[in-house]
Amino acid sequence: MKKTNLKLWLPFLLSIMMVIGMVIGYKLRKDTIGPDSFIANPHNTAIGEVVRIIDKMYVKGTDKDSLEMKAINALLAQLDPFSVYISAQQLKEINDKVRGNYIGIGIGFEVIQDTVAITDIVKGSPAEKAGIKIGDQFLTFNDTIKMSGPNRSDLGVVNILEKVVGKKFKVLVKRQQKQFTTTLNKAMIPIFSIDAAYMLDAKTGYVKINQFSETTYREFMLALEKLKKAGMTRLMIDLRGNSGGVLTAATEIANEFLADQQLIVYTEGDKVGKTEYRCKRDGLYKDLRLTVLVDETSASASEVLAGALQDWDRATIIGRRTFGKGLVQDQFNLTNGGAMRLTVAKYFTPLGRNIQKPYDKNTAEYQRELTKRFHSGQTVLGDTSSPTGKAYKTPNGNTVYGGGGVTPDILVAYDTTKLPPSALDLFLKGTLTRFTFQYYMHNRPSLDSLTNSTALFDYPLPKDQIWEQLGQFALADSIHIDSIQSVAKENVLEKFRAFLAKDMFGPQGYFEINNHYDNIVGKGEQIMNQLK
Structure with a gap:
């Protein structure tokens, strides 16, 4: 990469990261609609006819599946940035993140000098039980699959791990100057949502949430229980870099800081109507002093949590204006093993704020919005506290705004x-x-x-x-x-x-x-x- 202005590159990279991350963010539903619910024969459409004619008659060979996918993506791109097609392979990875676990051996690694070096080991995992240590190098799997060599990539290693047949396999390990063989078992490995939970000082607990999955609420409550025993009387929740996930995980956490029947968020769409998410009881921590940290990479479920706590004057929001993703997607499974995430509603905070930023022009323009924040000085110079939409009043008389992310109560500008x-x-x-x-x-x-x-x-x-x-x-x-x-x-x-x-x-x-x-x-x- 050429040396260039930070304002050009950093927001572009953030945009890519956000789009990849937020594709997992959707309203979890148990009755996910299958492919046969609306179209009895998917080929009896103009799109299906065109693809079949091209496949049969075009002057040179074509990839029918690739054509169909390009047609689907082009169609969905006309709707909004978050109605997307997900391939079968991508869907597996996304579902792992949503569930909060995956089948594997429990290692983190880096490819260093064309060799797989173990950099992290999940506690209780097959790797730990087999005696694998940080710094070990994996040379081969099952005697024949080489894990080292020129141009070996992280993605290539992941693909090899996934394709190893069976629950058990042999691995040749190098530790310092010695080599040995051990057997590893595949097992269910947790994907933790909480990166850190510790006391910043004698009174202040700190919790870093990296995503919202089906296991996040339980992890969060266990973390708070530990911090409470350590003397916590106030809490800092860090949502920076959290691009969202499962909505119910965010609402369950919000419930713990609010009172019975208080509105957390509601969703509304022309075809699906209105759904309210309210507190089911008084929260266990409804009187705990709170701050919430956000930035331009906090999105979706993160904005739901931050927006609810801000609307009810329950937390001081600190950092930079959030991404601005206030659309709800439902998942529709397809016959090829993939799925479509289709926007069916919008999120609204308790005061009625829609935090979705405008996307009227096109997806590319939408993704460049973070870049525009840097160019305009909003992120760097510190003027993101300027109004971004309609003004609303909280119960305590504070002014908050809708229509473009959650604007923090206290701005901390980016220091280039x-x-x-x-x-x-x-x-x-x-x-x-x-x-x-x-x-x-x-x-x-x-x-x-x-x-x-x-x-x-x-x-x-x-x-x-x-x-x-x-x-x-x-x-x-x-x-x-x-x-x-x-x-x-x-x-x-x-x-x-x-x-x-x-x-x-x-x-x-x-x-x-x-x-x-x-x-x-x-x-x-x-x-x-x-x-x-």
Whole structure:
């Protein structure tokens, strides 16, 4: 990637991430409608006829399935950005995320120097039970399937793992200079929604929710129970980067902070009517002081939760204006194993706000909206508190707006000095994460004496030496870090320490370190301390 203005690249990448993430966000329904409900014979349509004629008569060979998919995608693109076709393979991956589990062996990995290196192991997983350790390398499966070699990619490794036949398979493992063979069993592996749940200080609990799945509510309540025992009297919920998921997971969490029968959200559509989601009882934490952190990548179910708590004056929303996805999709299964997610309604917050931003022009224009926020200065310069739609009054008299995401009560602008274009490639290409893991492997004897992230935060890392080594490592990715200025350099080194904590202590370790440097978390702590 050429070095260019951050305002051009970062929002574009965020848009891609958001569209991929939000395709899983829909109103979960048990009576998902099958393909035969509306069309008895799918070929008795003009589209079906055209595809069959092309397949039979076109001057050269065609792929009928590919033509059908392109026709479907072109048709759905005329409706809205979130009515989409999902292939059978994509549907499996999406359903795994919705359920909160998948069939596998319970590892995280990076392909480093064309070899699969284990970077994370799920507790209680087959990998842990088989004695696999962080830093191990997988060389072969079942003696014949090579896991190392030129141009090996993360996706390629995932595909190999999925295609291994049977519940058991052999793996040749390299640990330091020794090799050994072990047997791994496939099992149900949880996909956790909670990345971190710990005490920021003696009173403030912090919970990071990365998605809303069928298991999120249970995870969340277990986390709050643990924090309450640790002395929590106020809570910070971090929804940044959470592009949504299952609506009921968000409404169940909202219920715990509201009173019986309070409206959480309602959906309304011409064909499906109106459905209200209300609290079923007084929430267990309806009097707990709250802050909620959001940004431009918080969407869908995240906006439902943040919007409900803001409308009822239950939480101070801090960060940057959310994405603005207020459309409801239902899933319709198709005969080829894929599915269609079709927009059938809109979300409305308790005050009647529709948080959906405009999408009248076309899907491409809609996806460029984040880029426009950066160009206009809304995200960088800090003017996202300006009205984005119709004004509404909360019970306490606060003004909130609809029609373009949830605008935070307290704005924290994006600081481009911490991530200029000269440093961006270190993150986009995965250079910093791979370097950090390699550094950990080479320095385990000293680093493994540190028992928690607090010890790592206080540990005097040799910054100059690390920077020099990173510079050499980055050259392989055609990245030159010599031009990175002091503020950005310090930010990169802070991220290095946070990534190191992730390698050593898991996702929570990352946030326990990174939150020390996070200005939105810092603002949240400041607001918490001001609340009576």
